[in-house]
Amino acid sequence: xxxxxxxxxxxxxxxxxxxxxxxxxxxxxxxxxxxxxxxxxxxxxxxxxxxxxxxxxxxxxxxxxxxxxxxxxxxxxxxxxxxxxxxxxxxxxxxxxxxxxxxxxxxxxxxxxxxxxxxxxxxxxxxxxxxxxxxxxxxxxxxxxxxxxxxxxxxxxxxxxxxxxxxxxxxxxxxxxxxxxxxxxxxxxxxxxxxxxxxxxxxxxxxxxxxxxxxxxxxxxxxxxxxxxxxxxxxxxxxxxxxxxxxxxxxxxxxxxxxxxxxxxxxxxxxxxxxxxxxxxxxxxxxxxxxxxxxxxxxxxxxxxxxxxxxxxxxxxxxxxxxxxxxxxxxxxxxxxxxxxxxxxxxxxxxxxxxxxxxxxxxxxxxxxxxxxxxxxxxxxxxxxxxxxxxxxxxxxxxxxxxxxxxxxxxxxxxxxxxxxxxxxxxxxxxxxxxxxxxxxxxxxxxxxxxxxxx
Amino acid sequence: xxxxxxxxxxxxxxxxxxxxxxxxxxxxxxxxxxxxxxxxxxxxxxxxxxxxxxxxxxxxxxxxxxxxxxxxxxxxxxxxxxxxxxxxxxxxxxxxxxxxxxxxxxxxxxxxxxxxxxxxxxxxxxxxxxxxxxxxxxxxxxxxxxxxxxxxxxxxxxxxxxxxxxxxxxxxxxxxxxxxxxxxxxxxxxxxxxxxxxxxxxxxxxxxxxxxxxxxxxxxxxxxxxxxxxxxxxxxxxxxxxxxxxxxxxxxxxxxxxxxxxxxxxxxxxxxxxxxxxxxxxxxxxxxxxxxxxxxxxxxxxxxxxxxxxxxxxxxxxxxxxxxxxxxxxxxxxxxxxxxxxxxxxxxxxxxxxxxxxxxxxxxxxxxxxxxxxxxxxxxxxxxxxxxxxxxxxxxxxxxxxxxxxxxxxxxxxxxxxxxxxxxxxxxxxxxxxxxxxxxxxxxxxxxxxxxxxx
Ligand SMILES: [K+]
Ligand SMILES: [K+]
Numbered sequence: 001x002x003x004x005x006x007x008x009x010x011x012x013x014x015x016x017x018x019x020x021x022x023x024x025x026x027x028x029x030x031x032x033x034x035x036x037x038x039x040x041x042x043x044x045x046x047x048x049x050x051x052x053x054x055x056x057x058x059x060x061x062x063x064x065x066x067x068x069x070x071x072x073x074x075x076x077x078x079x080x081x082x083x084x085x086x087x088x089x090x091x092x093x094x095x096x097x098x099x100x101x102x103x104x105x106x107x108x109x110x111x112x113x114x115x116x117x118x119x120x121x122x123x124x125x126x127x128x129x130x131x132x133x134x135x136x137x138x139x140x141x142x143x144x145x146x147x148x149x150x151x152x153x154x155x156x157x158x159x160x161x162x163x164x165x166x167x168x169x170x171x172x173x174x175x176x177x178x179x180x181x182x183x184x185x186x187x188x189x190x191x192x193x194x195x196x197x198x199x200x201x202x203x204x205x206x207x208x209x210x211x212x213x214x215x216x217x218x219x220x221x222x223x224x225x226x227x228x229x230x231x232x233x234x235x236x237x238x239x240x241x242x243x244x245x246x247x248x249x250x251x252x253x254x255x256x257x258x259x260x261x262x263x264x265x266x267x268x269x270x271x272x273x274x275x276x277x278x279x280x281x282x283x284x285x286x287x288x289x290x291x292x293x294x295x296x297x298x299x300x301x302x303x304x305x306x307x308x309x310x311x312x313x314x315x316x317x318x319x320x321x322x323x324x325x326x327x328x329x330x331x332x333x334x335x336x337x338x339x340x341x342x343x344x345x346x347x348x349x350x351x352x353x354x355x356x357x358x359x360x361x362x363x364x365x366x367x368x369x370x371x372x373x374x375x376x377x378x379x380x381x382x383x384x385x386x387x388x389x390x391x392x393x394x395x396x397x398x399x400x401x402x403x404x405x406x407x408x409x410x411x412x413x414x415x416x417x418x419x420x421x422x423x424x425x426x427x428x429x430x431x432x433x434x435x436x437x438x439x440x441x442x443x444x445x446x447x448x449x450x451x452x453x454x455x
Numbered sequence: 456x457x458x459x460x461x462x463x464x465x466x467x468x469x470x471x472x473x474x475x476x477x478x479x480x481x482x483x484x485x486x487x488x489x490x491x492x493x494x495x496x497x498x499x500x501x502x503x504x505x506x507x508x509x510x511x512x513x514x515x516x517x518x519x520x521x522x523x524x525x526x527x528x529x530x531x532x533x534x535x536x537x538x539x540x541x542x543x544x545x546x547x548x549x550x551x552x553x554x555x556x557x558x559x560x561x562x563x564x565x566x567x568x569x570x571x572x573x574x575x576x577x578x579x580x581x582x583x584x585x586x587x588x589x590x591x592x593x594x595x596x597x598x599x600x601x602x603x604x605x606x607x608x609x610x611x612x613x614x615x616x617x618x619x620x621x622x623x624x625x626x627x628x629x630x631x632x633x634x635x636x637x638x639x640x641x642x643x644x645x646x647x648x649x650x651x652x653x654x655x656x657x658x659x660x661x662x663x664x665x666x667x668x669x670x671x672x673x674x675x676x677x678x679x680x681x682x683x684x685x686x687x688x689x690x691x692x693x694x695x696x697x698x699x700x701x702x703x704x705x706x707x708x709x710x711x712x713x714x715x716x717x718x719x720x721x722x723x724x725x726x727x728x729x730x731x732x733x734x735x736x737x738x739x740x741x742x743x744x745x746x747x748x749x750x751x752x753x754x755x756x757x758x759x760x761x762x763x764x765x766x767x768x769x770x771x772x773x774x775x776x777x778x779x780x781x782x783x784x785x786x787x788x789x790x791x792x793x794x795x796x797x798x799x800x801x802x803x804x805x806x807x808x809x810x811x812x813x814x815x816x817x818x819x820x821x822x823x824x825x826x827x828x829x830x831x832x833x834x835x836x837x838x839x840x841x842x843x844x845x846x847x848x849x850x851x852x853x854x855x856x857x858x859x860x861x862x863x864x865x866x867x868x869x870x871x872x873x874x875x876x877x878x879x880x881x882x883x884x885x886x887x888x889x890x891x892x893x894x895x896x897x898x899x900x901x902x903x904x905x906x907x908x909x910x
Contacts, residue, residue: 260835299834299835301831301832301835304827304830304834304841308827331816331820334813334816334817335817335820335821338813338817357816358789358793358812361786361789361812362789362790362793364819364820365790365819366790368823375759376756376760377756379754379759380754386840386841386842387841
């Protein structure tokens, strides 16, 4: 009993973040059991434990790297189970949990609210439940509309209506949650000439990766709820920064892929093929993970560039991973404002808080060390080329899910490491640091400051 | 005349840093002319302009990457000329210039002092000339002692006394300035079994790369000048941080190289061979550039790890390059103190200034973008593997000079890019940013601060 009491006491001390991580881990365990059930497998399939766990982690973290082929391994029921797990990770276990609680009419206490706040990076507790409900409804709406459009369009691809709907639903869920998984067995390559499917998928991926707060703010503005506010400050600084960064990453990504492959992969392609290949692969590098081509056909410079894009990742409070767009934006803004000789970081008539700059620094530095260390270790344990390993690591950390095809052949150690990267990428490096840091206990003393030489 | 007046006016507005860069560039031009002189070449040698310039930049920036073999291209007179150019870069043009001015009894004005201050990253103008003289004397002393020891030892290697002295002097200068060049045609590989030569070279490399302020402070303490000071604060925070970081980088570097190669390159080596190969290659990764082996014999994981080491580089105010040890240390300290929940960065009973943290962030971020961009471009223009290119870029930016052997076969564009990296690595990314920034004109207005979500 003493041990149980000790555990209880310890548990109480845990901060909200510890709970979030515990719940995510629990979700991984349950998902592993679910995808291991023979009931969900195709006849004759033997799914090793490590690959079942890998499928669970890739689904919970909505990454899309897979050690096994989804349609070869899982029957339609299993595919539905995976679509549900994609939700658990994508919208966030807390959003999901809150929704269920609200449905059941259960009172949501401060502790739960705090946990939700951490999960969604929210700054205030007020209106949180309303926000989460709005998010859930929005994502569900997007998925349903996407599924409907794609299902109708897929009628021309598949024999039965049921088959078209199954493909439509899975594709919509996979794109919206940025899950990156497919039941075609070859991502979106079967639709390489179908620009309508690609366009719908890009829209869905962007809606999932742009950040929930952005969606909610846009919705409120559309509804006219923010009329009272100053026009220029209709949107929050977060929404402005993340949207602008996201937009430019997509544009610069597409243009760069075009320029790098102009005389290579795109040499014999028409202008519209070139446009869609560049644009789709740029969008999917944010976090989507679906692809309209075999990325190994790109040259090393393009793959390295895409690795950088995947490392940056999507918006915070979205279905994406990586260091996040805002972190990258703060980095650029810090350099730019320092080079201009400004005393503070100014953007959109607002100033960035010193603490946010510090966090951005910590996130970038920690992520880099994590990924560089992983690249060294995987080079030691796996027989693949440096480019293949860098691409895999960036894809896992960015929860993107693109791969040069080495995932199924990774060693047990390699798969475990990639699972850790996907998990950390999903919960965010900053949350991960908070686990070490614990509660906000600050030191109260100070030493004299002494300057040193930098760079 | 109007144009000349305009230029004069513009020149007056230039900050000290602009002058430093201009002088470095001028040094490159003069050095290019010197190494182009047929008088310095072996009979029958045709040195292309790009390779002459490359030799000049590699010498001024004390990097050691070379497009041509030094002993095959340059006669003994030419080798002496290169040794002199190594000095110009290594000790810093300003140190050199100050020394000459002092010798000539010329008054050193505030403007010149300011320039020296920037070049040596010094915080105060007082005692600067004395400091520079002390540095110059120290480095010269180290080189002379090194040259004497090596020359005597080399008597057993070479036929004539003159030959031994020539090799002794060049080796000592190349090691102390971290020049990384050689006149053996194969770096220190001929001395792969001679642990005495390796030991002396390591000492010389470390003395050059540990940072001039450290040398001067140690000298003062040895002379007993700091007796009045508190024992614990005998050394500056800078000296403590850079020395501790340098030490651990060497130790962790050597241990990691050993662990990564234990079953590969070191599989058939004796314990003392393993020890010296690991230790020397770790020391030389700081900034030295000399090698006791062909680094391509290492596996990819080791080469990638060494690239990270070279990117970090040596101490500021030393003959080394890279982001510098202090920048790296501040990064680790920031993460560590944040994870612990401290309100400020505490180390050695002192606190790090917010501005230094900001600078460290900017240096790391800018360097990464510079190097990642270079890797993408070189992959596009050069026919080499990703590992060869990453290694070359890290080596150039860290002014290390190790190479997997691709330097002579780089395209004109590739050579120009590597020259830029060596130049920026030498003057330091922070100085480089200051060129854009110009004088310290700060903005006087503020916007409201708004928090955003990071990571
Ligand atoms: K994904
Ligand atoms: K060097």
